[in-house]
Amino acid sequence: MVRELLEKARELSIYTAYNTNVDAIVYLKGEMVQRLIDEFGADAVRKRIDEYPRQINEPLDFVARLVHALKTGKPMAVPLVNEELHSWFDSHFKYDVERMGGQAGIIANLLSSLDFRRVTVYTPHLAKKQAEMFVNRPNLFYPVVENGRLIFKHPREAYRENDPLKVNRIFEFRAGTTFKLGDETITVPFSGRFIVSARFESIRIYTEPELRPFLPRIGEMSDGAILSGYQGIKLRYSDGKDANHYLKKAKEDIMLLKREKDVKVHLEFASIQSRELRKKVIYNLFPLVDSVGMDESEIAYVLSALGYDRLADRIFTYTRIEDTVLGGKILIDEMNLELLQIHTIYYIMYIAHADNPLGEEELRQSLELATTLAASRASLGEITSPDQISVGMSVPYNERGEYVKLRFEEAKRKLRTKEYKLVIIPTRLVQNPVSTVGLGDTISTGAFTSYLAMLKEKGEL
Known part of the structure; x- marks a missing residue:
């Protein structure tokens, strides 16, 4: 049928x-997430997760919302409003795929x-x-x-x-990926994606x-x-x-x-x-x-x-x-x-x-x-x-x-x-x-x- x-x-x-837009896709691995947490510190990440930023103005906003998405395993999209962060993302990630978004x-x-x-x-x-x-x-x-x-x-x-060209960055995550947030070990429950959507x-x-x-x-x-x-x-x-x-x-x-x-x-x-x-x-x-x-x-x-x-x-x-x-x-x-x-x-x-x-x-x-x-x-x-x-x-x-x-x-x-x-x-x-x-x-x-x-x-x- x-x-x-x-x-x-x-x-x-x-x-x-x-x-x-152009989708710039990163296939996330546990060590990538770990590196980000270590860069900002688990306490700072936890504190920002509790504040739950609705948009991304600085890198810590991104890391906090990403970790929250990975903990729940739910797909999420958060707007990026600071155009100056393009260079930060480009310096921290190598994109696995660029395609139609x-x-x-x-x-x-x-x-x-x-x-x-x-x-x-x-x-x-x-x-x-x-x-x-x-x-x-x-x-x-x-x-x-x-x-x-x-x-x-x-x-x-x-x-x-x-x-103008709009670039959205998409972080694909897999169920079973693990990393540590301080003393807490996090295992991603479901496969999904975290989208940083450009809003300029x-x-x-x-x-x-x-x-x-x-x-x-x-x-x-x-x-x-x-x-x-x-x-x-x-x-x-x-x-x-x-x-x-x-x-x-x-x-x-x-x-x-x-x-x-x-x-x-x-x-x-x-x-x-x-x-x-x-x-x-x-x-x-x-x-x-x-x-x-x-x-x-x-x-x-x-x-x-x-x-x-x-x-x-x-x-x-x-x-x-x-x-x-x-x-x-x-x-x-x-x-x-x-x-x-x-x-x-x-x-x-x-x-x-x-x-x-x-x-x-x-x-x-x-x-x-x-x-x-x-x-x-x-x-x-x-x-x-x-x-x-x-x-x-x-x-x-x-x-x-x-x-x-x-x-x-x-x-x-x-x-x-x-x-x-x-x-x-x-x-x-x-x-x-x-x-x-x-x-x-x-x-x-x-x-x-x-x-x-x-x-x-x-x-x-």
Whole structure:
């Protein structure tokens, strides 16, 4: 079924925007972490962990948040706001890989490599090094306005000499890695990654003014749009612009995409440290889109911003499925979403209203494709052809699969769910992944595009 569903999804044309960057990846070893702790001293690291810096202003902030992430084994992203630290990172680490990063870039390369009919990617900043990280495929396009006309070029032919380049540093860690924090021996419980994401004034999330009048045409040409990168918006900029300015433009972009045809829009949410900004993104954009994808910690952040602090705390503390289901119900009701997709290490879940055109078995097939694609990516590092889905099909479901199903059925019995379609499947979990970067984006892309393919088959798209 998975292979057949991918064949149907590959008939689609997809638009994706806004964020791309270069991912500079380090495969962490215990001795690397130990060297950092020894450089600053275990007491200083412990003290800074307790302070829990929300952004990285100096090297000790980085070391503290990294050690905290390794102790919990949970993937985390923390913004780097001090541009002067570039040289510190470059002097302390040798990068094992440099490749495409940013949700829009990762999604564009994935869809193009899966041989979708047409993939249009837009990012407001396209430096030459960034452009060269797009796969060299004939189905991948970048919109350009020349002499007042909309034309499409391959991203590698559309770069601009003076555009800024964003570099995110990604520290991949493996379960079982050990190091010492003073007298305490720490063993990393799960594989994951710690992302130091550059948040600089020069990088902004918007559509260039000359391209905006053509967004209705791009929407008309597309079966769906996947939008992301809003976590890169800053509350205030030195030129007087602020988050409200960019979110107003983002709302207009979505409405322009939908003007000629009610194209389905998926928003891929990512952690936003500032509660104020998180709230702005949620209230401004969620009501305009059809589908949202996020991970378990992100739904807790969203619920906290909406005022459901006790439920958010329970999700953070206990990670119980029933709390996540309850949070998902609140979210699709308050934001009037058509579809909410939540992905975690052990399961992926869909929550939709009872009148959704797809049945629960069809929604389950969509999630099945999503976890199989992610397993292929985790096994190979990158997906370079549609045939590689077979790699993911041979990856077993995680060992908590039966427990997940049991807890899900319990949650459905406890909570009122008649007004909803709720579907959960265990993830196919690769024990020693080549990379964990982009797995959430792969899940969301596989889920949303297969959902669209089934809607289209029913004449609902």
